[in-house]
Amino acid sequence: GAVVSQHPSWVICKSGTSVKIECRSLDFQATTMFWYRQFPKQSLMLMATSNEGSKATYEQGVEKDKFLINHASLTLSTLTVTSAHPEDSSFYICSARDYGGRLGYTFGSGTRLTVV
Amino acid sequence: QKEVEQNSGPLSVPEGAIASLNCTYSDRGSQSFFWYRQYSGKSPELIMSIYSNGDKEDGRFTAQLNKASQYVSLLIRDSQPSDSATYLCAVNAGNNRKLIWGLGTSLGVNP
Numbered sequence: 001g002a003v004v005s006q007h008p009s010w011v012i013c014k015s016g017t018s019v020k021i022e023c024r025s026l027d028f029q030a031t032t033m034f035w036y037r038q039f040p041k042q043s044l045m046l047m048a049t050s051n052e053g054s055k056a057t058y059e060q061g062v063e064k065d066k067f068l069i070n071h072a073s074l075t076l077s078t079l080t081v082t083s084a085h086p087e088d089s090s091f092y093i094c095s096a097r098d099y100g101g102r103l104g105y106t107f108g109s110g111t112r113l114t115v116v
Numbered sequence: 117q118k119e120v121e122q123n124s125g126p127l128s129v130p131e132g133a134i135a136s137l138n139c140t141y142s143d144r145g146s147q148s149f150f151w152y153r154q155y156s157g158k159s160p161e162l163i164m165s166i167y168s169n170g171d172k173e174d175g176r177f178t179a180q181l182n183k184a185s186q187y188v189s190l191l192i193r194d195s196q197p198s199d200s201a202t203y204l205c206a207v208n209a210g211n212n213r214k215l216i217w218g219l220g221t222s223l224g225v226n227p
Contacts, residue, residue, distance in 0.1 A: 006159075032213055034214070042219075043217050043220055044204070044217050046214060046215075046217075049214060091157075093160075095215075097213060101148075101208075101213070104162060104165055105150070105162070105206075107159045107160055107161070108159060109159050110158065112157075
């Protein structure tokens with residue numbers, strides 16, 4: 001089946017630094033990538049949607065200059081949390097969709113970010 | 117505003133029983149419906165997808181869709197303790213590729 005590899009699985013960083021999270025589709029072409037954030041005991045919150053080769057579309061209230069998304073190839077998308085602060089500590093999850101959605105939505109394993 | 121609603125639970129069932137999870141959605145244009153299971157600290161995993169009215173069965177799981185009532189459900193037969201998780205309902209409204217998520221129902225299966 002379709003697999004999305006997400007790295008790192010967890011990261012601890014100091015306040016003010018930047019963190020990059022990678023998601024790679026291993027056996028299909030991820031035309032669209034969705035980036036989510038999830039706080040404890042809450043549902044998934046969509047942050048942005050990116051299509052390969054295009055600028056990401058951010059959801060209302062999500063700072064595009066803080067959460068940089070790159071989707072330069074059909075197998076790789078990255079989310080960079082810039083100038084991270086403790087309130088950015090959360091579980092970040094990517095989800096990839098192939099062209100036409102035949103494979104559905106495939107989730108990465110998630111990244112637990114802790115900003116200290 | 118497009119919404120997906122689920123009972124938050126917790127829903128508790130004994131081992132071997134049938135667990136019934138329900139979801140309603142507001143957008144009549146919705147075309148694709150998904151049930152995901154999420155264990156604590158893990159990312160969601162797809163349990164079932166359904167696109168047309170009626171029932172769809174896969175092993176112990178049955179998804180039921182009623183577009184007229186804007187209702188989708190998930191039945192888990194012979195519930196096992198390993199089924200204890202949060203079940204998320206997600207809906208895709210056609211051309212909009214985004215999934216609209218419910219808040220999830222917490223299920224506990226007691227041995």
